[in-house]
Amino acid sequence: MTHHISLTDIPDLNGRYDLYGAVHKGLRKAGCDLLCRLGSTDFDNADECEAVLGDLRTYLMLAASHVVHEDDNIHTVLQGRGVSTGTVDDQHDEHREAFADLEKLAVCVSRAIPIARRAAGRKLYLAFAAYIAEDLAHMHEEETQTAPMLWQHFSDADLAAVEMRIVSSMSPEKNMAFMRIMIPAMNPAERAALLGAMRKGAPPEVFEAVMDFAVRPSLPPKAVDDLVDRLKLAA
Ligand SMILES: [Fe+2]
Numbered sequence: 001m002t003h004h005i006s007l008t009d010i011p012d013l014n015g016r017y018d019l020y021g022a023v024h025k026g027l028r029k030a031g032c033d034l035l036c037r038l039g040s041t042d043f044d045n046a047d048e049c050e051a052v053l054g055d056l057r058t059y060l061m062l063a064a065s066h067v068v069h070e071d072d073n074i075h076t077v078l079q080g081r082g083v084s085t086g087t088v089d090d091q092h093d094e095h096r097e098a099f100a101d102l103e104k105l106a107v108c109v110s111r112a113i114p115i116a117r118r119a120a121g122r123k124l125y126l127a128f129a130a131y132i133a134e135d136l137a138h139m140h141e142e143e144t145q146t147a148p149m150l151w152q153h154f155s156d157a158d159l160a161a162v163e164m165r166i167v168s169s170m171s172p173e174k175n176m177a178f179m180r181i182m183i184p185a186m187n188p189a190e191r192a193a194l195l196g197a198m199r200k201g202a203p204p205e206v207f208e209a210v211m212d213f214a215v216r217p218s219l220p221p222k223a224v225d226d227l228v229d230r231l232k233l234a235a
Contacts, residue, residue, distance in 0.1 A: 005137055010144050016151045017159040019074070022190065024139045026182035027063060031132045034059050038128055043121035044114065053106050056128070060099050062177060063135070067092045069166045070142075074150070077162060081153040088146055091138045098131045172206075179214035188223070192230035199231065 034055060041052045071092060075085040105124040112120040150159060167175060183191060195215070199207045216224055 005140055006144070011148050017156040017163075018147075019150060019159050019163060020139070020143050020147060022182050022186055022194065023066060023178065024143065025185040026178065027066060028136065028139065029185035030059055030062070030181040031135060035125075035129055035132050038121070038125040041121060041125075043109065043117045046114075049109060049117065049121070053110060056102070056106055056124075058177065060102060062174075062181065063095070064099050065170070065174065067095050069169070073162050073166050073169075074146070077158075078146070078149055078153065083149050083153065085146070088138070088142060091134075091141065094134065095131075095138070098127075098134070102127060102131060176210070176213055179210055180218055183214050184218040188226050188230065191223075191227055192234065195227060196231055196234050 034052075037052055037055070042048050071089070075089060078085050102124070105120070105127050109117060109120040109124055154162075170178070183194075186194065195207075195210070198210060215227065219227070
């Protein structure tokens with residue numbers, strides 16, 4: 001990826017629908033956390049090694065389905081309005097190549113004889129760091145260049161419908177996996193808004209499942225209390 005990123009040309013939300021905000025925060029936090037873990041993993045320890053590779057594969061699965069969600073639901077509607085999505089389409093293709101390369105490097109780590117595992121782990125760590133660098137730049141492109149196109153061509157209700165299509169295309173398990181990375185990455189007000197909307201719009205058992213399987217395990221107790229207080233106030 002060679003094109004220039006502007007650090008100052010960042011559009012204001014101006015109250016518009018933030019289609020990318022929460023999921024990108026989740027992917028950034030999960031990706032950066034995983035990068036730090038890959039850097040500190042004891043690749044001589046087989047259990048530690050398998051655990052981090054398992055988390056890497058979960059992350060790659062979520063990142064790959066996120067790219068498909070955007071291709072199928074965001075790029076298509078923009079193209080329908082005559083907006084070119086060439087740059088972000090190309091970046092998604094590069095991501096798909098990166099996912100395949102990272103999987104190959106993960107296989108190298110698991111198959112390496114113990115004495116070679118450290119070297120294979122270092123390659124995986126460096127490759128993952130480079131992927132995260134590209135993904136951060138790509139998400140910046142989407143939130144500063146693609147989002148204004150969406151605001152220009154669609155209403156907030158249209159964009160909410162796009163998000164609803166994405167959410168309803170996923171299994172409950174996959175939705176929960178996205179919730180698990182998004183909730184700890186959001187700020188308290190965003191978290192309360194998401195959970196508040198879910199409590200209003202989803203069946204009670206779905207809301208409770210998200211609280212039990214995504215909120216409580218991913219947040220410190222103080223942040224859970226804060227969320228519960230905000231939800232009470234909003235009730
Ligand atoms: Fe994207």
